[in-house]
Amino acid sequence: MPEGPEIRRAADRLVAAVVGKTLTGVWFAFPELKSYEATLMGEKVERIVTRGKALLTWFSNDVVMYSHNQLYGVWRVGKQPPDTRRELRVRLDTADNAVSLYSASDITMLTPEQLATHPFLQRIGPDVLDESLTVDEVRERLLSARFCRRQLGTLLLDQGFLAGLGNYLRVEILWASALAPTRRAADLSETELAMLSRMLLEIPRLSYQTRGSEDDENRHHGALFRFHVFHLDGKPCERCSHPIVKSLVASRPFYACPHCQQ
DNA sequence: CTTTAAACCTGCTGGC
DNA sequence: TGCCAGCAGGTTTAAA
Numbered sequence: 001m002p003e004g005p006e007i008r009r010a011a012d013r014l015v016a017a018v019v020g021k022t023l024t025g026v027w028f029a030f031p032e033l034k035s036y037e038a039t040l041m042g043e044k045v046e047r048i049v050t051r052g053k054a055l056l057t058w059f060s061n062d063v064v065m066y067s068h069n070q071l072y073g074v075w076r077v078g079k080q081p082p083d084t085r086r087e088l089r090v091r092l093d094t095a096d097n098a099v100s101l102y103s104a105s106d107i108t109m110l111t112p113e114q115l116a117t118h119p120f121l122q123r124i125g126p127d128v129l130d131e132s133l134t135v136d137e138v139r140e141r142l143l144s145a146r147f148c149r150r151q152l153g154t155l156l157l158d159q160g161f162l163a164g165l166g167n168y169l170r171v172e173i174l175w176a177s178a179l180a181p182t183r184r185a186a187d188l189s190e191t192e193l194a195m196l197s198r199m200l201l202e203i204p205r206l207s208y209q210t211r212g213s214e215d216d217e218n219r220h221h222g223a224l225f226r227f228h229v230f231h232l233d234g235k236p237c238e239r240c241s242h243p244i245v246k247s248l249v250a251s252r253p254f255y256a257c258p259h260c261q262q
Numbered sequence: 263c264t265t266t267a268a269a270c271c272t273g274c275t276g277g278c
Numbered sequence: 279t280g281c282c283a284g285c286a287g288g289t290t291t292a293a294a
Contacts, residue, residue: 002288068288068289070270070272070289071272071273071286071288072271072286073272085273086273087273104271104272106271106289120289120290150264150265154265159289166287167286167287250265251266251267252287252288264294265294266293267291267294269289269291269292270289270291274284274286275283275284275286276282277281278282
């Protein structure tokens with residue numbers, strides 16, 4: 001159940017566990033990846049990075065593993081026995097540790113050339129967790145001809161606009177910005193535009209830093225990051241106390257305060 | 263060009 | 279208890 005912040009935190013755990021180490025065991029579930037078990041055995045894990053919700057693992061022989069967790073993929077760290085409730089898809093062992101990817105269906109091995117022309121990676125916009133991305137750049141992107149006419153509710157799910165946003169982030173960003181999902185960047189006031197641009201970066205970064213969506217304690221008890229509307233239909237809005245309403249926007253669950261998100 | 267709908271994917275929940 | 283439909287924090291494709 002991953003959006004950009006969850007994937008980035010998974011990558012952080014993988015880096016600490018296996019980067020710089022030599023592979024002593026390699027296992028893939030998909031038949032088309034089986035040959036890479038021999039290819040990668042004895043190689044080093046060079047680096048692991050995220051691009052939006054995609055995770056890239058570089059090996060010392062220039063092979064790159066692309067993995068996307070979609071809704072259900074999950075990374076586990078440690079030499080534990082396999083979780084029998086989920087399907088093991090990838091397992092990488094080092095002398096002292098191991099990482100396992102469960103349930104993910106989108107796993108491919110790439111050459112550096114294939115990486116450069118990857119259909120998904122080539123198309124996605126700037127990563128909201130990229131520290132060099134500024135609020136001003138986001139504001140300009142919102143106002144660009146390509147995006148300024150799109151409804152915000154669908155735009156914020158489009159990885160071509162900004163990579164790493166997902167359903168809980170779009171819901172929380174639009175509530176924090178007090179905007180209805182039918183609004184368009186071209187029609188926003190300067191004040192609304194400034195707030196939205198800021199929240200598009202601030203909320204994902206706060207979630208990344210505070211384990212937002214993975215930690216129920218944080219989420220519901222006043223820690224740095226918690227949901228204000230996501231999964232909170234029927235509860236009073238914190239700004240105006242009108243009830244939060246659940247609906248569908250772009251065929252995905254949406255939560256908002258119809259009173260203060262106009 | 264923009265939006266919507268359906269399909270694909272896997273695991274979990276709730277209702278009968 | 280068991281099974282199935284529907285749902286979910288995602289993406290792609292086709293169609294409207």
